[in-house]
Amino acid sequence: xxxVTQSSRYLVKRTGEKVFLECVQDxxxxxxxxxxxxxxxxxxxxxxxYDVKMKEKGDIPxxxxxxxxxxxxxxxILESASTNQTSMYLCASSRTxxxxxxxxxGPGTRLLVL
Amino acid sequence: AQSVxxxxxxxxxSEGTPVLLRCNYSSSYSPSLFWYVQHPNKGLQLLLKYxxxxxxxxxxxxxxxxxxxxxxxxxxxxxSAHMSDAAEYFCVVSPSGxxxxxxxxxxxxxxxx
Numbered sequence: 626x627x628x629v630t631q632s633s634r635y636l637v638k639r640t641g642e643k644v645f646l647e648c649v650q651d652x653x654x655x656x657x658x659x660x661x662x663x664x665x666x667x668x669x670x671x672x673x674x675y676d677v678k679m680k681e682k683g684d685i686p687x688x689x690x691x692x693x694x695x696x697x698x699x700x701x702i703l704e705s706a707s708t709n710q711t712s713m714y715l716c717a718s719s720r721t722x723x724x725x726x727x728x729x730x731g732p733g734t735r736l737l738v739l
Numbered sequence: 740a741q742s743v744x745x746x747x748x749x750x751x752x753s754e755g756t757p758v759l760l761r762c763n764y765s766s767s768y769s770p771s772l773f774w775y776v777q778h779p780n781k782g783l784q785l786l787l788k789y790x791x792x793x794x795x796x797x798x799x800x801x802x803x804x805x806x807x808x809x810x811x812x813x814x815x816x817x818x819s820a821h822m823s824d825a826a827e828y829f830c831v832v833s834p835s836g837x838x839x840x841x842x843x844x845x846x847x848x849x850x851x852x
Contacts, residue, residue, distance in 0.1 A: 665845075673839060721838065
């Protein structure tokens with residue numbers, strides 16, 4: 626089974642702090658994704674990566690950056706956390722071919738910015 | 740560009756009665772369509788997917804969905820609801836050949852005894 630793990634289930638940070646959210650997948654997937662989930666808005670794509678050191682902006686990249694130094698690991702960075710970044714963050718991974726878009730999700734990190 | 744509209748934010752059913760969660764999509768390409776489920780405090784799990792093969796797709800836990808191109812719909816059904824089906828359900832579209840997904844806003848399914 627595909628396993629996607631996220632470094633923390635819950636995080637509490639203060640406004641202005643730099644925040645790192647880590648995601649690791651164990652299935653050698655080429656593609657990795659970061660979403661945020663807010664009530665009534667569904668999931669919105671922040672950034673994705675289709676290869677090591679490659680990144681693409683999603684629908685809401687403002688205030689975020691990402692890093693992919695190794696194939697299995699994809700990090701989301703909040704350079705200066707703000708209260709409107711309080712949310713559930715979900716990481717996902719998928720293969721480039723053969724799966725026709727099926728993404729596998731981690732359990733999520735619930736971030737509270739005070 | 741693609742988009743997904745889930746027509747109900749909440750659906751309430753009684754245990755043992757049928758479930759219908761409605762989804763309409765818009766896509767410039769022949770899309771792949773998915774339903775994902777999220778139980779409370781759990782990650783998203785793939786329920787089923789349509790990838791231009793049979794238009795009636797069977798998924799896990801007795802759910803199925805029918806792709807209707809003429810109606811641009813991909814409604815999710817189950818003949819008999821179970822208490823364990825209570826969760827949030829997301830309809831998702833992906834243009835054929837692309838890796839990114841576009842999610843609907845979700846439908847919360849409530850199941851009463």
